[in-house]
Amino acid sequence: xxxxxxxxxxxxxxxxxxxxxxxxxxxxxxxxxxxxxxxxxxxxxxxxxxxxxxxxxxxxxxxxxxxxxxxxxxxxxxxxxxxxxxxxxxxxxxxxxxxxxxxxxxxxxxxxxxxxxxxxxxxxxxxxxxxxxxxxxxxxxxxxxxxxxxxxxxxxxxxxxxxxxxxxxxxxxxxxxxxxxxxxxxxxxxxxxxxxxxxxxx
Numbered sequence: 267x268x269x270x271x272x273x274x275x276x277x278x279x280x281x282x283x284x285x286x287x288x289x290x291x292x293x294x295x296x297x298x299x300x301x302x303x304x305x306x307x308x309x310x311x312x313x314x315x316x317x318x319x320x321x322x323x324x325x326x327x328x329x330x331x332x333x334x335x336x337x338x339x340x341x342x343x344x345x346x347x348x349x350x351x352x353x354x355x356x357x358x359x360x361x362x363x364x365x366x367x368x369x370x371x372x373x374x375x376x377x378x379x380x381x382x383x384x385x386x387x388x389x390x391x392x393x394x395x396x397x398x399x400x401x402x403x404x405x406x407x408x409x410x411x412x413x414x415x416x417x418x419x420x421x422x423x424x425x426x427x428x429x430x431x432x433x434x435x436x437x438x439x440x441x442x443x444x445x446x447x448x449x450x451x452x453x454x455x456x457x458x459x460x461x462x463x464x465x466x467x468x
Contacts, residue, residue, distance in 0.1 A: 276348025298460025314361020
């Protein structure tokens with residue numbers, strides 16, 4: 267079975283560090299032998315609001331949301347690269363997950379069972395976050411709160427149990443040398459994920 271990696275670049279704007287990290291990761295993963303697909307949140311067109319306020323509405327899925335679902339279903343490993351904004355992910359990225367991780371696709375309910383059934387199990391995920399906050403502040407003042415939300419309330423909820431988290435910070439104080447080091451580290455992640463995951467699938 268081939269290793270298939272889906273990279274989501276979740277930064278907005280052009281020429282951002284997150285996009286460079288995503289490109290570095292994707293390129294290294296391809297060199298490592300994985301099939302790779304990349305989506306850039308900034309280039310996607312969709313309504314980020316779940317207009318019904320629940321999952322009972324009939325809101326059509328835009329082509330980019332359908333493509334996102336197809337890539338997530340296709341992949342064996344999901345790499346998410348995005349900035350930390352107000353203690354969480356950018357609003358449009360949250361909206362993308364609201365619109366895409368729907369019942370029947372990401373999770374389901376079984377009669378007589380109060381707990382949801384995860385429908386995207388069998389995958390792994392790597393989360394790479396950039397932030398202006400220092401790492402020790404994120405740890406000591408905020409208990410890595412967003413990591414908990416992403417890990418337990420999103421990834422584990424839909425069945426992705428094998429996870430890793432990395433934060434590069436503080437970006438606003440970083441030197442060109444530090445950013446080059448981050449890019450090199452992300453390349454190592456991409457190559458490692460391609461090879462380790464491939465070995466697990468054999």
